[in-house]
Amino acid sequence: MNWxxxxxxxxxxxxxxxxxxxxxxxxxxxxxxxxxxLPAFIQQNFWKQLIWVGASLFMVIALQFTAPRTFSQVxxxxxxxxxxxxxxxxxxxxxxxxxxxxxxxxxxxxxxxELMKVSTVLAVSSYLSSRRNISMERLGSALSAASLIIIxxxxxxxxxxxxxxxxxxxxxxxxLFWSGLPYGISLFIVSPALIGYFSVIGWYWGLLTAFIIxxxxxxxxKRVWLTITSAxxxxxxxxxxxxxxxxxxxxxxxxxxxxxxxPSFDPKGWGWNVIQAKTAIGSGGLTGKGxxxxxxxxxxxxxxxxxxxxxxxxxEEFGFIGxxxxxxxxxVLLIRLIYGAGQHKHPFAQSVLVGVSSIFLIHxxxxxxxxxxxxxxxxxxxxxxxxxxxxxxxxxxxxxxxLNLLLYRREFTMYI
Numbered sequence: 001m002n003w004x005x006x007x008x009x010x011x012x013x014x015x016x017x018x019x020x021x022x023x024x025x026x027x028x029x030x031x032x033x034x035x036x037x038l039p040a041f042i043q044q045n046f047w048k049q050l051i052w053v054g055a056s057l058f059m060v061i062a063l064q065f066t067a068p069r070t071f072s073q074v075x076x077x078x079x080x081x082x083x084x085x086x087x088x089x090x091x092x093x094x095x096x097x098x099x100x101x102x103x104x105x106x107x108x109x110x111x112x113x114e115l116m117k118v119s120t121v122l123a124v125s126s127y128l129s130s131r132r133n134i135s136m137e138r139l140g141s142a143l144s145a146a147s148l149i150i151i152x153x154x155x156x157x158x159x160x161x162x163x164x165x166x167x168x169x170x171x172x173x174x175x176l177f178w179s180g181l182p183y184g185i186s187l188f189i190v191s192p193a194l195i196g197y198f199s200v201i202g203w204y205w206g207l208l209t210a211f212i213i214x215x216x217x218x219x220x221x222k223r224v225w226l227t228i229t230s231a232x233x234x235x236x237x238x239x240x241x242x243x244x245x246x247x248x249x250x251x252x253x254x255x256x257x258x259x260x261x262x263p264s265f266d267p268k269g270w271g272w273n274v275i276q277a278k279t280a281i282g283s284g285g286l287t288g289k290g291x292x293x294x295x296x297x298x299x300x301x302x303x304x305x306x307x308x309x310x311x312x313x314x315x316e317e318f319g320f321i322g323x324x325x326x327x328x329x330x331x332v333l334l335i336r337l338i339y340g341a342g343q344h345k346h347p348f349a350q351s352v353l354v355g356v357s358s359i360f361l362i363h364x365x366x367x368x369x370x371x372x373x374x375x376x377x378x379x380x381x382x383x384x385x386x387x388x389x390x391x392x393x394x395x396x397x398x399x400x401x402x403l404n405l406l407l408y409r410r411e412f413t414m415y416i
Contacts, residue, residue, distance in 0.1 A: 007064070008340065008406045014333040015384060015399050019053055021326055022385035024291065025313045029306040030387075032292035037300040045306055045387045052389040056396035063400035068408045071401055072126050072348050079123035079148070082116045086155045093159070097379075101159040111390035113156045113164040117359055118397055120168055121175075124148045125351030128179045142181055146172050163380040167362050174358035175351060178341075184221025187213060188230055195234050199241035200376075206241065210234025273309070274373045276301045281315035281323070281371065288319030306387040308379050311371040326385065330364050333357075340406045349405040356398045359383075
């Protein structure tokens, strides 16, 4: 086989393009004039990331020589291994930034929750590939698949890694919808996130969102019991969010939410991150201030500018053009993965490609949304761009698996 003709070079170069943009941004955020404000271990982040990039590149290439059947064969074992490892970190893990999701061996740290995302996609895809066309009459299969997602999501949430848990939970509607779950059920699954989001802005917006979603579910599905369930769920969510904001949450938690709705509420406290992020992106203009010339970045106004707010560094120093270029690379990557899923003939490969693209899309939306002040600051990195060895390796592992499945798409049925 002429592998170079079947290899998905567009996906590969999109991944590499994002990686290079990330390296430039991390270098500026840690090695520029700002370095005098940073501790020594932060200044080493660029060189650490460079090592992770090299290791990941080697891994991605090596994965192309792996038989595609291997991924389906080890899916459940890998899933069980990661579940065991995740449980172990609850008792023996190392806490970093409040999240106890790291293991440390001989001075080497790795974030287990990042690997959990990969294993969840493989396990759910393996299960769904044997149970296609989930319908209203086969909701038991959908619930079983959802449990494979909920279990690791809850475990990661117990580690206090809310961002990664949110990404894992969000896999549910994407994977089940691709496997044939009806439109109405899929909409019902995602409705809590939408209703909760608008309820934070205002209870009346939450009620309006709940009404619109319930109406859409009735029109699409035409099931009375589902419509009533949706309406009741919506009312409970709106009421629950209102009670949480007034009587349940701690003052600092309420302040953080209030800062999202109105950053000027606490400009020197919880609103600081949002204000500085918007200032950095807005000040970049069309072409940016230039590499290592961003004042918000180099004067250390941006929080966590090498990880969670890396998009702000790009916006300030490379401008609107640089920001759009990064989003464009993500769009190319996502479109290629979804297109590959549509063209593939095997359901396991389809589900894996959809799961991988879903994870990248969720990260992109939440990270850029937080940077632009459209979403609360949750603490989710931008794949391949933000600093983080565990995240980069795990995300690159998903790229390597995806490239393998696309490379062998014509011979896949013979391998699996």
